[in-house]
Amino acid sequence: MDLNERVKAVNSYNTQIIQEEEKVTLDIILVHIGQFGKFQINILLLICIPMMFSAIFSVAYVFTAGTVIYRCNITECDDIDSKYDEPWTEYAIPYKSNSVLDQCHRYAGNLTDNPLTSFNAEFNYYTKCENDRFNRNNTQACSTDNLIFRDSEKTISNEFNIYCKDEWKLSMVGTLNNIGQFIGIPIGGYISDMYGRRTSLILCSFIAGILGIIRSFATSYIFFVVFEILDSIASSSIYSVCFIIGIELVGPQKRVLACCLITVFYALGEILLALFAKYYQNWRILLRILYGPSLALIVYFWILPESVRWLLSRNRDEEAKLILKQASAVNQSELPDHWLQKLIAANDPKIRNSSEKKFPIREAFDKFFWRIANCSYCWIAKYSEHSPPILFAITALTSAGLSLLFPETTNKTLPNTVKEANDIGGTKKTNVTALEDFVT
Numbered sequence: 521m522d523l524n525e526r527v528k529a530v531n532s533y534n535t536q537i538i539q540e541e542e543k544v545t546l547d548i549i550l551v552h553i554g555q556f557g558k559f560q561i562n563i564l565l566l567i568c569i570p571m572m573f574s575a576i577f578s579v580a581y582v583f584t585a586g587t588v589i590y591r592c593n594i595t596e597c598d599d600i601d602s603k604y605d606e607p608w609t610e611y612a613i614p615y616k617s618n619s620v621l622d623q624c625h626r627y628a629g630n631l632t633d634n635p636l637t638s639f640n641a642e643f644n645y646y647t648k649c650e651n652d653r654f655n656r657n658n659t660q661a662c663s664t665d666n667l668i669f670r671d672s673e674k675t676i677s678n679e680f681n682i683y684c685k686d687e688w689k690l691s692m693v694g695t696l697n698n699i700g701q702f703i704g705i706p707i708g709g710y711i712s713d714m715y716g717r718r719t720s721l722i723l724c725s726f727i728a729g730i731l732g733i734i735r736s737f738a739t740s741y742i743f744f745v746v747f748e749i750l751d752s753i754a755s756s757s758i759y760s761v762c763f764i765i766g767i768e769l770v771g772p773q774k775r776v777l778a779c780c781l782i783t784v785f786y787a788l789g790e791i792l793l794a795l796f797a798k799y800y801q802n803w804r805i806l807l808r809i810l811y812g813p814s815l816a817l818i819v820y821f822w823i824l825p826e827s828v829r830w831l832l833s834r835n836r837d838e839e840a841k842l843i844l845k846q847a848s849a850v851n852q853s854e855l856p857d858h859w860l861q862k863l864i865a866a867n868d869p870k871i872r873n874s875s876e877k878k879f880p881i882r883e884a885f886d887k888f889f890w891r892i893a894n895c896s897y898c899w900i901a902k903y904s905e906h907s908p909p910i911l912f913a914i915t916a917l918t919s920a921g922l923s924l925l926f927p928e929t930t931n932k933t934l935p936n937t938v939k940e941a942n943d944i945g946g947t948k949k950t951n952v953t954a955l956e957d958f959v960t
Contacts, residue, residue, distance in 0.1 A: 544862040546828065547772055549844060549855065555771020556778070557851030564778060566824050567766040568785035570725050570758055573814050575789030577728055577755040578701070580810055581748060583797040585693035588677050589670040592626040592662035597649040604670035608649040614659055624684035626662045627654040673801040680741045689741060696745055700752025708757020712764075717827035718820065721761045725817045728755035732811030736804045759786070768829050769847065837864045 554560070591604060594612045604621075614622045630653050664683040676682060682689050712720035728751050735747035763782060770778045793810065800806045831840040841860045848855035 544859055544866060546832070546863065549859060549863060550769065550771040552859075553844070553848040553853045553855055554851035556774035557847075557853075559847040559850040560770050560774075560778070562850070563769060563825070564766055564781060566820065567762045567782065570721055570814075570817060570820075571762045571766075571782055571785045572789030572792065573725060573728075573817075574755065574758040574762065575786045576793045576810050577732070577751065577758070577814075578697070579790060579793055580732075580807070581693050581697050583793070584675060584803040584807060585690050585744075585748075586673075586675045586677070587687060587690055588673055588675055589620075590623055590667040590678075590683070591621045591670075592624070593666040593668055594626060594649075596629050596653070598668060602668055604668055611651045611656070612649070612654050614656075622659075624661060624664075625659045627656050628658040628660050629654055671801070675803045676738075676741065676744055679803070680744075682741065693745060693748055696749045697752045700749040701756040704753035704756035705760065707753065708761065712757065712761055713830075717761050717765050717830055718824050719826075721758060721765065721824075722817055722820045724754050724756075724758050724761070725814050728758070729811045729814035729817075732807050732814075736807035736811075765824075765827055768827060832864075832867050837867075840864075 589604070591609065591613055593602075594608075597606065597608055597612060609621060611627070613626050616622050661684075664681065667683065669678065676693075677687075677690060708720055708724055711723065715723075731747050731751040731754055735744060735751060738744040738747065763779070766782050767775045767778045796809055797806060800809055825843045825846070826839065828840045828843050831837070831843070841864070844860060845855060
């Protein structure tokens with residue numbers, strides 16, 4: 521049969537299923553109006569912008585609180601024009617590795633007078649900076665005043681004089697960033713459930729943008745880290761909300777593709793961050809460039825549709841129907857009104873009869889504990905700098921093996937309740953699966 525006949529057959533079969541079961545799900549409607557049409561592509565493109573910001577916000581501290589490369593000021597040899605690499609540094613300063621000088625120690629000098637203050641300064645400069653003028657068996661800590669830097673990069677390290685024994689403060693920024701994410705994700709989920717996915721996305725992005733710009737004016741380390749953790753709390757849920765909005769209106773067969781595309785844009789955000797950090801090496805300017813554009817996401821209130829599933833869960837049926845009609849029109853397909861009525865009719869009893877609370881966190885942990893534990897398992901070794909690579913490899917392989925125990929979600933109807941999510945993996949054939957079997 522040709523394409524037109526095939527489409528008519530699918531639509532006829534669609535209608536037959538609806539009439540037989542007197543029920544219709546959102547996934548069935550998506551199969552009918554187009555699983556990955558122009559409407560879904562437009563949504564995906566809109567979502568990819570905040571997804572890139574999510575990557576930038578979560579990793580920016582690597583550059584703003586990074587360790588700069590510096591060495592001791594060797595008073596016997598250095599002057600105002602000295603550079604990081606000098607001919608005498610190899611025997612005046614010990615190496616931490618083959619090419620990196622120790623940042624906080626130097627070899628003790630055999631002579632303590634400063635040649636630059638003597639009458640014959642030029643002669644003494646060359647004689648007192650030779651190999652035999654330093655005792656390689658005796659190292660000493662050097663002052664953090666007048667350090668010699670390799671690059672022009674400026675982070676909070678050289679802005680707030682965080683060197684040597686205080687460098688733990690730089691690592692603390694990353695720790696606080698992760699703590700902020702741990703706090704912020706549940707808060708973002710609460711806002712998302714209470715006020716909508718779109719509202720949560722725009723609000724979190726806008727607040728994070730303001731906090732990032734304020735942080736660029738930090739006058740102290742405490743000022744910086746306070747706004748770092750507030751920024752992390754605000755921006756941590758952007759990633760998950762983007763995923764929800766991005767895939768919920770995509771048909772079952774195209775959700776894996778949509779997930780991959782969204783993840784690609786997260787990686788692009790990290791690439792953009794690295795490029796900006798390369799050309800803008802002042803952390804204050806970098807923050808303003810990275811965070812400023814996110815304030816423009818406020819326009820998403822007018823161009824990004826709200827989550828249809830969230831609208832249905834809140835009994836805002838007319839708004840949900842309007843978005844589905846818009847999707848049908850953009851994808852150039854027909855969506856009969858009685859299908860929408862049956863969607864609402866099938867959805868209302870689920871909401872009324874559901875025994876779940878609005879935020880069933882405890883129930884979710886009870887039913888999905890092992891899934892959550894397995895998803896977190898591979899992070900055990902990730903943040904330990906000294907953990908051997910073999911430990912990380914074993915952890916990752918174990919997690920991959922345990923993932924085989926997860927229920928298959930391909931071509932499954934997206935659940936509306938925790939109970940429905942827990943039932944995923946059963947053998948019952950859904951309407952969506954039946955329609956796709958007929959199409960293929």
